[in-house]
Amino acid sequence: MYPSLPFIKPPTMFIGHFGLSFAAKKVAPNVSLATLFIATQFVDLL
Numbered sequence: 001m002y003p004s005l006p007f008i009k010p011p012t013m014f015i016g017h018f019g020l021s022f023a024a025k026k027v028a029p030n031v032s033l034a035t036l037f038i039a040t041q042f043v044d045l046l
Contacts (some may be wrong), residue, residue: 017040017041017043017044018037018040020040021033021036021037021039023039024036
C-alpha cells in the first residue's frame with residue numbers, strides 16, 4: 001500500500017506522535033500544546 005521509502009511513514013505513526021503530545025499535556029499543563037507538537041515532530045527530524 002505504501003512505497004518502501006525510508007522517509008515515508010504510515011499515517012498511524014503521525015497520529016501516534018500527536019497522541020503523545022496530548023498525553024504530555026495532561027502531565028505538564030503549563031506547556032503549550034503547540035510546543036509539545038513541535039517537540040514530538042522534532043524527534044522525527046533527528
